[in-house]
Amino acid sequence: MDKNTKVAVLGGGSWATAIVKMLSENLDSIGWYMRSVYAVEHIKRNKHNPNYLSSAELHPEQLDLSSDINATVANYDVLIFAIPSAFLKSELDKLTVSLKGKVIFSAIKGIVPESGYIVGEHFFEEYQIPFEDIGVITGPCHAEEVAMERLSYLTIACIDGHKARFVSKCLKGRYIKTKISDDIIGTEYAAMLKNIYAIAAGICHGLGYGDNFQSVLMSNSIREMKRFIKKVHKMKRNINNSAYLGDLLVTGYSTFSRNRMFGNMIGKGYTVKSAMFEMSMVAEGYYATKSAYKINEKNGARTPIINAVYNVLYGGKEAKSEFLKLTNRLN
Amino acid sequence: MDKNTKVAVLGGGSWATAIVKMLSENLDSIGWYMRSVYAVEHIKRNKHNPNYLSSAELHPEQLDLSSDINATVANYDVLIFAIPSAFLKSELDKLTVSLKGKVIFSAIKGIVPESGYIVGEHFFEEYQIPFEDIGVITGPCHAEEVAMERLSYLTIACIDGHKARFVSKCLKGRYIKTKISDDIIGTEYAAMLKNIYAIAAGICHGLGYGDNFQSVLMSNSIREMKRFIKKVHKMKRNINNSAYLGDLLVTGYSTFSRNRMFGNMIGKGYTVKSAMFEMSMVAEGYYATKSAYKINEKNGARTPIINAVYNVLYGGKEAKSEFLKLTNRLN
Numbered sequence: 001m002d003k004n005t006k007v008a009v010l011g012g013g014s015w016a017t018a019i020v021k022m023l024s025e026n027l028d029s030i031g032w033y034m035r036s037v038y039a040v041e042h043i044k045r046n047k048h049n050p051n052y053l054s055s056a057e058l059h060p061e062q063l064d065l066s067s068d069i070n071a072t073v074a075n076y077d078v079l080i081f082a083i084p085s086a087f088l089k090s091e092l093d094k095l096t097v098s099l100k101g102k103v104i105f106s107a108i109k110g111i112v113p114e115s116g117y118i119v120g121e122h123f124f125e126e127y128q129i130p131f132e133d134i135g136v137i138t139g140p141c142h143a144e145e146v147a148m149e150r151l152s153y154l155t156i157a158c159i160d161g162h163k164a165r166f167v168s169k170c171l172k173g174r175y176i177k178t179k180i181s182d183d184i185i186g187t188e189y190a191a192m193l194k195n196i197y198a199i200a201a202g203i204c205h206g207l208g209y210g211d212n213f214q215s216v217l218m219s220n221s222i223r224e225m226k227r228f229i230k231k232v233h234k235m236k237r238n239i240n241n242s243a244y245l246g247d248l249l250v251t252g253y254s255t256f257s258r259n260r261m262f263g264n265m266i267g268k269g270y271t272v273k274s275a276m277f278e279m280s281m282v283a284e285g286y287y288a289t290k291s292a293y294k295i296n297e298k299n300g301a302r303t304p305i306i307n308a309v310y311n312v313l314y315g316g317k318e319a320k321s322e323f324l325k326l327t328n329r330l331n
Numbered sequence: 332m333d334k335n336t337k338v339a340v341l342g343g344g345s346w347a348t349a350i351v352k353m354l355s356e357n358l359d360s361i362g363w364y365m366r367s368v369y370a371v372e373h374i375k376r377n378k379h380n381p382n383y384l385s386s387a388e389l390h391p392e393q394l395d396l397s398s399d400i401n402a403t404v405a406n407y408d409v410l411i412f413a414i415p416s417a418f419l420k421s422e423l424d425k426l427t428v429s430l431k432g433k434v435i436f437s438a439i440k441g442i443v444p445e446s447g448y449i450v451g452e453h454f455f456e457e458y459q460i461p462f463e464d465i466g467v468i469t470g471p472c473h474a475e476e477v478a479m480e481r482l483s484y485l486t487i488a489c490i491d492g493h494k495a496r497f498v499s500k501c502l503k504g505r506y507i508k509t510k511i512s513d514d515i516i517g518t519e520y521a522a523m524l525k526n527i528y529a530i531a532a533g534i535c536h537g538l539g540y541g542d543n544f545q546s547v548l549m550s551n552s553i554r555e556m557k558r559f560i561k562k563v564h565k566m567k568r569n570i571n572n573s574a575y576l577g578d579l580l581v582t583g584y585s586t587f588s589r590n591r592m593f594g595n596m597i598g599k600g601y602t603v604k605s606a607m608f609e610m611s612m613v614a615e616g617y618y619a620t621k622s623a624y625k626i627n628e629k630n631g632a633r634t635p636i637i638n639a640v641y642n643v644l645y646g647g648k649e650a651k652s653e654f655l656k657l658t659n660r661l662n
Contacts, residue, residue, distance in 0.1 A: 150541035219580065
């Protein structure tokens with residue numbers, strides 16, 4: 001990894017756009033793949049992503065934009081994936097070039113629905129990428145605040161510290177601080193689990209619970225997250241670091257979080273189907289809930305919050321009675 | 332402690348009123364001391380506290396109201412103090428009857444400015460109340476939500492589990508759940524320290540930092556709180572329990588918190604004096620900051636957030652530059 005290492009971002013959403021913006025502060029040239037030919041052309045001409053984070057000014061002269069995923073993968077060494085997990089598999093299915101020798105960083109917060117893996121595991125299991133070549137970029141970070149250049153802290157995790165430091169150097173700057181970690185499993189699970197807790201927070205809000213209860217829910221959520229992750233991958237980690245607790249809080253307390261909004265509608269009495277229809281999208285925590293529940297069936301951590309959300313989203317249980325039961329399991 | 336044990340609340344503010352409301356659900360008769368003769372008469376006639384939490388309906392037939400602190404102290408066994416810490420000493424100075432044999436529960440979140448002690452220590456040092464007779468009632472709990480009967484969780488701490496369970500039984504009910512703890516020092520310091528972190532959160536908000544940074548600040552605050560309390564009183568405690576982390580979050584994320592509001596004004600450029608004048612009151616975290624700073628000078632925990640707040644409130648430092656320095660000390 002040196003000055004000649006070429007970095008690309010894959011994805012056309014808010015978070016991908018925010019990452020491109022951060023990289024633009026440090027790198028002369030950045031590869032950027034997105035599916036939409038229209039968006040590529042729009043960015044080249046108007047210096048803004050037409051669909052997401054459109055307030056962020058982009059610099060097309062630094063960008064090697066492409067709507068051909070094979071071209072981007074073939075030409076770049078470090079591939080930062082920021083494609084929503086629900087679309088990752090269909091994007092990867094387009095690949096005809098090899099991922100061999102590539103360094104893969106996941107900036108995706110979720111589970112690949114088809115495989116049930118978190119993103120790092122998916123690349124390891126399905127593409128035989130060695131764990132030393134897999135990394136994670138995690139918040140707490142709303143993309144919108146990156147656009148506004150508000151100070152944000154990222155955690156860059158990779159077992160190979162050299163690669164973590166390289167990506168960290170590419171991202172950090174005036175309004176971005178970075179921290180290095182070697183916990184690729186824990187940080188990625190945290191990023192995925194927090195969406196479930198954000199759904200829970202939304203459901204409670206929709207049901208009329210107040211701020212006192214929300215703080216109890218978050219306090220229980222971080223303890224539950226710790227138990228869950230410990231069963232998946234036991235190592236020394238401080239669950240109160242920004243990548244875990246901070247990420248949970250920025251999502252759980254955000255009224256803009258799609259997962260929280262989705263939960264709020266469920267709490268207010270929408271069916272799962274109609275909430276999804278109203279939002280015209282699927283909240284990532286929806287898939288995460290099922291996967292986390294299934295994973296934990298084997299692992300057996302005490303996870304009353306995940307269970308309650310699962311029972312409501314997949315078990316046909318009524319939110320009101322299910323969360324009333326939950327209140328007796330929290331403290 | 333049995334059915335004949337008599338319980339009184341001392342204080343006339345929101346939190347005192349909320350505690351009286353909770354007790355009224357379980358006890359036939361409650362002593363209630365408040366300074367204001369007018370408020371006592373108003374409650375008797377109108378079933379509401381005229382000044383605080385006036386939406387809560389009170390039941391004068393259950394209340395032994397008094398504006399004579401000596402009468403209340405003399406006649407009751409368990410005394411729940413909910414007087415703001417800044418006024419505690421002047422109230423206690425009125426005592427002519429003895430506190431000997433009384434069980435004292437503190438529902439006060441702060442430091443006694445004159446002695447520099449947390450409330451439990453103050454009673455131990457100044458009144459020789461043995462630690463087994465001292466307890467703490469702590470949140471996360473906004474009094475306003477108790478008035479609305481929104482589900483809230485309290486932690487009742489006492490070294491003597493029997494006393495903790497007794498008070499817990501008096502408080503819990505339809506909308507109140509309780510948890511027992513033996514960490515009277517830790518829970519009380521947490522309740523005090525959280526006000527400093529709420530001031531810090533307010534300062535950052537006033538300076539224009541966003542949600543991404545707030546979550547990093549809270550994540551760092553709970554780690555700092557853990558280090559601070561560990562130096563004061565080392566014991567096995569889970570800092571992520573509701574009494575510590577939950578209490579921090581409900582205050583740090585509340586836009587109604589007076590401490591956060593005070594910090595916000597400082598961040599927006601008010602001087603300490605003018606912010607106090609505008610609020611026509613002193614935020615409890617103001618005193619807590621000085622005490623915590625002094626205590627930690629001896630203990631030597633790493634407390635960059637407390638130090639930054641101290642430097643702004645007492646050291647004449649500019650909030651903007653002090654908090655810019657702070658951002659480099661967080662992660």
